Amino acid sequence: MKKIITLLAIAGLLTLQSCTTSGSFEIAPVPTTEVFEVTTSFNSNNNFSRFVTLNPPIYSSDVVLTYRLSGSNSQGDVWQLLPETYYFNDGTLDFGYRFDYTNRDVNIYMIGNDLQYVSTNFRLNQVIRIVIVPGNYAKSINKKSYSDVITTLNIKDSQIQKIDL
Template sequence: MKHIISCIAVLALLFTSCTGPQGPPGFDGFDGINGEDGGLIVASAFEIEVNFNADNNFEFVESYGFEVFPSDVTLVYIEWETDEGEPIWRLLTQTEYFNDGVLVYNFDFTQQNVRFFLDGTVDFNTLDNVWTQNQAFRVVVIPADDVDGLDTSNFDVVMDASTVKSFDIR
């Protein structure tokens, strides 16, 4: 019995004292702006009210007013309705169907600005003002790394995941 315990102890010491070859080194972390070490990544945002009409070709372009990096992602939400005075935000694009066609609220963005525009088959000139005037949008610019796996259709989820605490109202 003593020999079995001694053999087990020797084998345990032998296995725990062995080391294998060192693995490859890990990747370096992302550098911050101008090669400085990275820090807290902050999302930027603003809220804007837009009027769509024939004079502006049913579109509106707004400059960000802050630096946007090539890897950043712009998300735009429209105030679709309210519930007991609380706004309900929907991620663009949003489509509304009419008897005479389709209205689509859409956007595109560059590193310099975001463009809101109406699209679809309906005659925009015949739309009631409720569809074209005083349309409230929230624009959130977030680093692309923060979007992975995020339910961007839910405005509250995006707000919780980012560091945006308030909006610049324009």
């Protein structure tokens, strides 16, 4: 039995080596990585949320990562991965940022009890980056680090698309 399987394997290899193709064929497109930047203020007029339409829609296998610019230091900008939560000294929820997405949009919003009283440093002119990650890369990158994500996906600052409303 082993000899027959070996003989069939050799015959298959020889047959495949002699095959040639003529003409052209199409390769399925590789999902592209995109980064969008939006500056927004969270207030009662917009229900403490920002809705961003993705045009064109993303692939259903893509993963959306959302980061908020929380400050800067000697190494550069500091980006916080959402969700992000802040607590009072007694451990109860003060406020936080969350997001949800579909293949057509991303909704970034604040949570908390008295959002109108959250410091304006956390509500006004917030810079948010939305990173669309192809599904095949999503498991192999350090999502907590914006820098690692951008480096792994080889994204340059010039490729970041600013969204103005």
